[in-house]
Amino acid sequence: MAAISGLVDLTGDQNAVPAVVRAMNQALAHRGPDGEGYHVGPGIALGYRHLGPLSEHSIRVGSTPRGTVAYCQARLSDADSLRQQLEAHGHHLRSSQPAEILAHLWDEYGPAMFDKIRGAFAFALWDPRRRCLLLARDRFGIAPLYWTRQGDHLLFASEIKGLLASGLVEAAVDRAGLDHVFTFLGMPAARTCFQGVQALLPGHYLLVHVSSGAEPRFEERQYWDLDFPDHGQEERGGSLERRATELEDALKLGVARRLQGDLPIASYVSGGIDCSTILALAGNVQQKPVPSFTVRFEDPKYDESERAGRAARAGGSEPVVLTCNRDQMLQTYPRLIEAVESPVPEPSGATLLMLAERVRAAGYRAALVGDGADDLFAGYPWFKADRLLSTFDVIPGIKPSQLIRRLYVRMTSQVPWSKVQRIQKLVGGHHAWLDFYGLVGLSKLRFYSPQMRESLNDRVPYDDLKLNLDRVKRWHPLNQGLYMGMKVHVPGLLLQGKGDRLAAHAGIELRHPFLDEEVVALASRLHPSWKLHRLRDKYVLRGVAQRWLPKDIAWRPKSDFTAPWDTLFGEGAPAFVEELLSEESLRRTGYFDVAAVHHWRKNYQQLGARSGGRLATEIGLAGVVATQLWHHTYVDGSLASLPSRASHGVLTPLPEAPVNLDARRHREVAAAG
Numbered sequence: 017m018a019a020i021s022g023l024v025d026l027t028g029d030q031n032a033v034p035a036v037v038r039a040m041n042q043a044l045a046h047r048g049p050d051g052e053g054y055h056v057g058p059g060i061a062l063g064y065r066h067l068g069p070l071s072e073h074s075i076r077v078g079s080t081p082r083g084t085v086a087y088c089q090a091r092l093s094d095a096d097s098l099r100q101q102l103e104a105h106g107h108h109l110r111s112s113q114p115a116e117i118l119a120h121l122w123d124e125y126g127p128a129m130f131d132k133i134r135g136a137f138a139f140a141l142w143d144p145r146r147r148c149l150l151l152a153r154d155r156f157g158i159a160p161l162y163w164t165r166q167g168d169h170l171l172f173a174s175e176i177k178g179l180l181a182s183g184l185v186e187a188a189v190d191r192a193g194l195d196h197v198f199t200f201l202g203m204p205a206a207r208t209c210f211q212g213v214q215a216l217l218p219g220h221y222l223l224v225h226v227s228s229g230a231e232p233r234f235e236e237r238q239y240w241d242l243d244f245p246d247h248g249q250e251e252r253g254g255s256l257e258r259r260a261t262e263l264e265d266a267l268k269l270g271v272a273r274r275l276q277g278d279l280p281i282a283s284y285v286s287g288g289i290d291c292s293t294i295l296a297l298a299g300n301v302q303q304k305p306v307p308s309f310t311v312r313f314e315d316p317k318y319d320e321s322e323r324a325g326r327a328a329r330a331g332g333s334e335p336v337v338l339t340c341n342r343d344q345m346l347q348t349y350p351r352l353i354e355a356v357e358s359p360v361p362e363p364s365g366a367t368l369l370m371l372a373e374r375v376r377a378a379g380y381r382a383a384l385v386g387d388g389a390d391d392l393f394a395g396y397p398w399f400k401a402d403r404l405l406s407t408f409d410v411i412p413g414i415k416p417s418q419l420i421r422r423l424y425v426r427m428t429s430q431v432p433w434s435k436v437q438r439i440q441k442l443v444g445g446h447h448a449w450l451d452f453y454g455l456v457g458l459s460k461l462r463f464y465s466p467q468m469r470e471s472l473n474d475r476v477p478y479d480d481l482k483l484n485l486d487r488v489k490r491w492h493p494l495n496q497g498l499y500m501g502m503k504v505h506v507p508g509l510l511l512q513g514k515g516d517r518l519a520a521h522a523g524i525e526l527r528h529p530f531l532d533e534e535v536v537a538l539a540s541r542l543h544p545s546w547k548l549h550r551l552r553d554k555y556v557l558r559g560v561a562q563r564w565l566p567k568d569i570a571w572r573p574k575s576d577f578t579a580p581w582d583t584l585f586g587e588g589a590p591a592f593v594e595e596l597l598s599e600e601s602l603r604r605t606g607y608f609d610v611a612a613v614h615h616w617r618k619n620y621q622q623l624g625a626r627s628g629g630r631l632a633t634e635i636g637l638a639g640v641v642a643t644q645l646w647h648h649t650y651v652d653g654s655l656a657s658l659p660s661r662a663s664h665g666v667l668t669p670l671p672e673a674p675v676n677l678d679a680r681r682h683r684e685v686a687a688a689g
Contacts, residue, residue: 018066018089019044019520021173022140023182024149025059026165028228036182037061040173043181047089047174047520055085059226060142060149062087067279067381067525078115080107080123088139089159089174090114093273093533098132115139122150130221130239134533135273138216140172149224155240156388156531157218157507160516164213170224170232175517176213176357180650180661185213187650187662191471194607196480196508197359198460198639199453204508205480209358209646217482218507241484242502244495244540252543259546260559263538267294267560270532271384272301279381279525282307284371285335287323289554289561289570290386290395294529296331296564298384305332306384309375311367314341318579323569330565338374340367342583346590350658353649355521359642360513361635363583368514372522381524387510388530391501392539393554394494394547395574402448402497403548435476442478444488447497449504455628459636462616465609494544506531581634584641585617595656596644604655605647608640 021040023033034056041052041063048065055062064087078086092098095112098121102109107120114137121129122141130152138159141150151172153161163172166184179185188211196203206214216222219240225233244250271294275281283295285308298306308328312321321337328335348366353359355369375383390396436454440446464472483503488496519526529535539547542556549555553574561570580586585593595601597617602610616633623630644655653660 018064019047019174019178020062020064020087020089020138020140020161021178022060022062022087022149022171024142024170024224024226025168026170026224026226026232027168028059028147028226028230030058034061036171036184037063039181039183040171040178041065043177044174046523049523053087055087055142057085057142057144060144062140062142064089067523078113078117078119080116080119082123083144084119084123084141085144086115086119086122086139086141088115088118088137090118090137090139091135091274091277091527092117092137093134101132127221127223127237127239136528136531138174147226149226150221151216151224152221152239153216153218155219155242155533156502156528156536157511158516158528158531160512161216162208162213163216163222166212175520176208176210177661179213185210188212189647189651191468191607192475192477192480194359194643195460195472195475196477197361197643198464198636199457199477200504200508201361201456201635202505202508202510202513203358204504205477205482207480210650238482241487242499242536242540243484243487244491244499246490247492250492250495250543251541252545256556256559259542259556260563263535263556264297264560264563266532266535266538267529268297268301270529270535271297273532274384274527274529275302277382280379281382281384281527282309282375282378282380283333283384284308284386285310285324285328285333286386287320287327287569288386288572288575289558289565290389290530291384292324292327292331292386292565292569293557293561294384294386295328295333297529299331299333300564307378307380308333308335309371309378309383310335310337311371312337312339313367313579314339315580320575323572327565327569336374336378338367338371340370342579342588343590344370345579345583346593349584350592350645350649351521352518353642353645354661356513356517357646357650358512359639359646361581361584361638361642362509362513362578363581363638364579365514365518367579369518369522372519372524376523383519383524383526385515385526385528386530387515387526387528388506388536389554389557390574391498391506391510392530392536392547393557394498394544395553396448396452396501397574398448398452399494399497399548399553400551402451402493403551406493439476439478442476442481443483443500444485444496445493447493447500449497449500455632456635458628458632459639462633463608463612463636463640465606468607492544494548495540498540498547502536581631581638582620584638592645592656592658593641596641596648601644601648601655604652605644607643607647613637613640 023037044065048067050067052065092114098117099109099112102120109116118139136158137154138161139152160174162176171179171182173179190209190211193207193209206217220238223235283306284291285295295308310324313319345363345366348370352366352369515526546556558570599610602608620633648655649660650662653662
């Protein structure tokens with residue numbers, strides 16, 4: 017976990033202003049509180065911040081005799097092997113630091129370097145001979161990276177805060193970006209909530225060629241995409257014991273890679289099998305227990321701390337328990353929005369921010385997590401619902417399940433079926449995630465204002481997704497859904513709204529063994545029956561878990577780490593929520609129908625407790641609060657009596673999570689040659 021930022025003069029002249037990059041870098045201090053460095057050359061200024069000692073494999077400047085300079089936030093899986101390969105080709109490296117390796121890889125292979133690198137990374141590389149800037153991001157989107165063109169300058173940063181701090185980027189609203197939140201509950205595409213600011217997509221690189229007197233040339237390329245075997249070609253045979261051993265071996269290797277480095281590391285643990293299995297495997301790999309942290313909700317309906325304790329102790333670890341109640345979540349929630357830089361309707365994210373702060377306060381700088389397991393092994397309930405509906409499709413060419421969905425859409429909304437079919441075409445056909453996202457999207461019909469609808473016209477957020485439809489159509493339907501989750505849910509909500517941003521805001525780094533390339537490749541080639549076995553989710557993963565955890569935990573039904581949606585708007589909401597949902601504030605932003613918001617806030621409990629309409633309404637109301645708070649935080653600080661980064665257009669930071677800002681500062685300046 018670290019940060020990079022930079023500014024390039026696109027005219028080919030020498031107008032990159034170091035002071036601008038220093039301001040950007042300072043805005044990212046929470047990501048790298050232990051040191052910073054800069055590179056300044058003709059037409060280029062780069063900055064970085066790092067976490068932990070300079071020997072840590074998280075970030076450093078790297079340069080080559082040819083003048084190539086790389087600044088990165090990177091944890092490469094095979095750095096030592098890559099160094100050996102480069103030295104065999106005549107390169108002389110001073111270390112196995114990722115930035116130096118990346119700079120030499122570029123000199124040796126150019127864009128073909130991406131065939132060789134694995135891990136979590138976002139990096140910027142400047143080649144003064146070719147006068148080009150390379151920006152790149154890892155396969156799954158673990159490390160964030162944003163960029164924007166402002167006149168004759170290109171700016172990039174690990175977080176949008178860095179871009180805004182430059183003074184060259186206005187915090188203007190992209191309403192189509194906000195619409196992603198009310199569809200996907202996150203930001204999975206290149207589009208953000210800020211006009212003109214783009215996320216570099218996972219598995220992509222951007223190459224910018226700069227030449228004096230000529231228009232700059234932009235080349236964005238996808239260097240990797242998740243793939244599955246053709247339908248019928250998946251690996252199906254073998255026993256559960258054999259398949260579980262294969263997965264366990266891959267997970268152990270993924271865990272071992274993420275235990276490397278100098279940072280003191282802990283692990284999250286819950287009452288489920290994902291992070292609990294990782295915790296147990298980590299203790300086995302390093303031959304001693306890993307410290308663990310968990311959350312206890314005061315509401316017993318959502319509390320899993322007893323199971324989490326048993327799971328942790330099975331791995332030899334006694335967990336540190338963070339007790340959390342509704343008031344604490346709401347007190348933390350504004351900092352969650354500041355950290356993520358987009359609306360986050362799920363209130364449980366605030367608890368994860370509190371947990372990251374607790375890990376940091378205990379002296380740890382990194383934490384193992386179980387994110388990605390549900391997305392690889394069909395752990396979400398909508399996969400089961402889709403499987404049940406598909407049992408009606410027994411006659412080839414006739415799909416009663418689609419007729420059932422069409423009837424549901426007609427009963428619950430005014431969305432024309434032609435629009436549903438258009439969405440299905442954009443994602444390669446129907447699959448389980450469309451059922452869930454369709455439910456989320458119902459909230460737009462209730463809460464969007466006429467102005468918001470008019471600004472969006474007839475566009476759908478699925479237009480912004482870059483999916484490999486040529487391949488998708490050849491896969492098993494379950495794998496089609498898993499692909500959608502890995503492309504949309506993982507980078508859009510899991511890693512942004514619940515992962516890297518929250519941890520980075522608290523000054524720690526998250527590490528994801530389930531997103532190891534070998535684990536993902538293994539999960540992808542397995543037949544869907546190893547993922548969803550009849551109605552048993554994560555079947556092969558449970559085969560691993562039962563070796564390390566109590567059987568009742570290994571085979572219990574999935575239970576999400578969540579909090580009630582109405583935490584954000586229900587009875588007893590704090591003063592800032594009342595201010596954000598006041599008629600004046602709602603009219604000031606113009607996104608939502610004032611009467612509808614006030615009506616459903618009073619009456620949502622009259623809807624059936626387990627109905628789709630009730631859930632869509634609660635998600636929508638939570639989204640309204642989240643969007644109003646995001647607008648207050650970044651665009652117009654007049655909506656509530658809360659701190660804002662946008663008070664009268666002046667960037668004023670909110671109170672930060674406690675970080676070690678008194679640590680000794682390290683500075684490096686690398687010469688272009």
